[in-house]
Amino acid sequence: MADKLCMVVSEGTFDKAMMPLIMGTTAAAMGTEVHIFYTFFGTKLVTKGAKPKLPGFWRLFTGMFEKRMKAVGIGSHQETMQQARDMGVNFYACSTTMGLMGIKESDLIPGTKVLGAAAFLKLASESQTTLFIG
Amino acid sequence: MEKHATIDAKGLMCPMPIVQLAKKAKEMKSGQILELLADDVGAKEDVPAWCARTGNQLVGTEEDGKTLKFYIKMK
Numbered sequence: 001m002a003d004k005l006c007m008v009v010s011e012g013t014f015d016k017a018m019m020p021l022i023m024g025t026t027a028a029a030m031g032t033e034v035h036i037f038y039t040f041f042g043t044k045l046v047t048k049g050a051k052p053k054l055p056g057f058w059r060l061f062t063g064m065f066e067k068r069m070k071a072v073g074i075g076s077h078q079e080t081m082q083q084a085r086d087m088g089v090n091f092y093a094c095s096t097t098m099g100l101m102g103i104k105e106s107d108l109i110p111g112t113k114v115l116g117a118a119a120f121l122k123l124a125s126e127s128q129t130t131l132f133i134g
Numbered sequence: 135m136e137k138h139a140t141i142d143a144k145g146l147m148c149p150m151p152i153v154q155l156a157k158k159a160k161e162m163k164s165g166q167i168l169e170l171l172a173d174d175v176g177a178k179e180d181v182p183a184w185c186a187r188t189g190n191q192l193v194g195t196e197e198d199g200k201t202l203k204f205y206i207k208m209k
Contacts, residue, residue: 003187023149026152026153028156029152029153029156029157029184030184072150073143073145073146073147074147074150087153087156
């Protein structure tokens with residue numbers, strides 16, 4: 001049975017967006033089944049056209065960071081999301097957050113599933129590793 | 135060392151060498167040797183870890199200046 005990795009993402013800044021994607025892609029490359037649960041401010045990250053920025057003061061440096069990442073082979077947020085999807089990483093949007101923030105299923109990036117806490121917790125209980133990214 | 139394919143991941147940082155390795159490994163046949171070139175500091179530990187997790191065998195490593203060369207036998 002495949003190893004499972006679950007990650008919870010509750011913030012929507014660039015760093016919190018990229019980290020689970022990079023780790024998830026790496027885990028998927030190692031044969032792990034990856035499930036990323038986006039909730040609260042993280043939910044915006046799985047909506048179409050999401051353009052996360054670095055937090056606070058660092059916001060202005062987002063473009064520079066993106067350039068540096070590109071130079072070492074790590075693509076933009078959208079490209080990295082696509083790559084993660086291609087590697088079989090599963091994205092889930094928190095159903096309650098969607099309701100509270102007025103996010104519709106049609107706003108979600110294709111392939112993103114809607115999930116509630118109980119269903120996610122079941123996945124987490126079956127996982128060897130569950131990480132809280134932020 | 136005899137090799138059936140080479141991945142040049144020089145200039146790429148973790149996790150890209152591993153992602154490329156995983157992708158290429160899917161196209162290879164059992165018993166073939168895949169050569170991976172990387173100069174990322176993380177690769178030294180990443181490649182053995184990937185091998186251990188996926189059941190592929192690291193059969194050789196070389197250091198050529200800053201470039202690390204890994205030889206992986208496909209399971």
